Amino acid sequence: GAVVSQHPSWVICKSGTSVKIECRSLDFQATTMFWYRQFPKQSLMLMATSNEGSKATYEQGVEKDKFLINHASLTLSTLTVTSAHPEDSSFYICSAGEIAGGSYNEQFFGPGTRLTVL
Amino acid sequence: QKEVEQDPGPLSVPEGAIVSLNCTYSNSAFQYFMWYRQYSRKGPELLMYTYSSGNKEDGRFTAQVDKSSKYISLFIRDSQPSDSATYLCAPSTGGGNKLTFGTGTQLKVEL
Numbered sequence: 001g002a003v004v005s006q007h008p009s010w011v012i013c014k015s016g017t018s019v020k021i022e023c024r025s026l027d028f029q030a031t032t033m034f035w036y037r038q039f040p041k042q043s044l045m046l047m048a049t050s051n052e053g054s055k056a057t058y059e060q061g062v063e064k065d066k067f068l069i070n071h072a073s074l075t076l077s078t079l080t081v082t083s084a085h086p087e088d089s090s091f092y093i094c095s096a097g098e099i100a101g102g103s104y105n106e107q108f109f110g111p112g113t114r115l116t117v118l
Numbered sequence: 119q120k121e122v123e124q125d126p127g128p129l130s131v132p133e134g135a136i137v138s139l140n141c142t143y144s145n146s147a148f149q150y151f152m153w154y155r156q157y158s159r160k161g162p163e164l165l166m167y168t169y170s171s172g173n174k175e176d177g178r179f180t181a182q183v184d185k186s187s188k189y190i191s192l193f194i195r196d197s198q199p200s201d202s203a204t205y206l207c208a209p210s211t212g213g214g215n216k217l218t219f220g221t222g223t224q225l226k227v228e229l
Binding site: 004006034041042043044045046049091093095106107108109110111112114 | 124126154159160161162163164167206216217218219220221222
């Protein structure tokens with residue numbers, strides 16, 4: 001199956017700093033990438049949908065100025081958590097949708113990035 | 119009411135048991151019904167998906183969708199310790215559209 005990577009796999013930062021997380025589709029082109037957040041023992045909550053070359057669409061309640069998303073190419077999307085605070089500590093997961101014909105385009109998930117803000 | 123409801127478990131079964139995992143949903147526009155498996159501290163991986171109502175079988179796994187009752191099931195036959203993970207249902211309104219995840223059911227298959 002298609003492979004999606006995330007970097008870094010884990011990061012610890014001080015409160016007030018910004019952190020950038022990269023999501024790459026390694027062997028396919030992704031028109032759409034999704035960013036999720038998952039708190040311990042909870043489900044994945046969609047934060048935003050990112051389309052290559054256009055602005056991301058944020059879910060209700062997600063601050064677009066705090067969670068900056070850039071989808072500069074068909075294989076790379078980045079999520080920047082600006083002025084991070086301890087409550088932003090979470091597991092961030094991206095997924096990428098493959099450009100393909102047919103009626104269903106599978107989303108492939110990255111391994112996740114664990115962010116801890118001190 | 120959440121769009122997708124799933125019993126979080128944990129569910130503990132002996133090796134070889136048949137496991138039944140279930141979800142209910144409220145959005146009648148959902149057309150695709152995915153099941154993902156997530157190991158601890160990893161991203162989800164797609165197990166299988168079903169379009170509209172009906173059954174789909176893949177090896178030891180069978181997915182069932184009853185749109186009339188808005189009920190989704192995943193059955194695992196001959197469960198193995200390696201099946202121990204969290205199983206998430208995730209319906210969608212369209213093939214490439216966003217997924218709405220249930221809370222996930224934590225399954226533990228014991229020797």
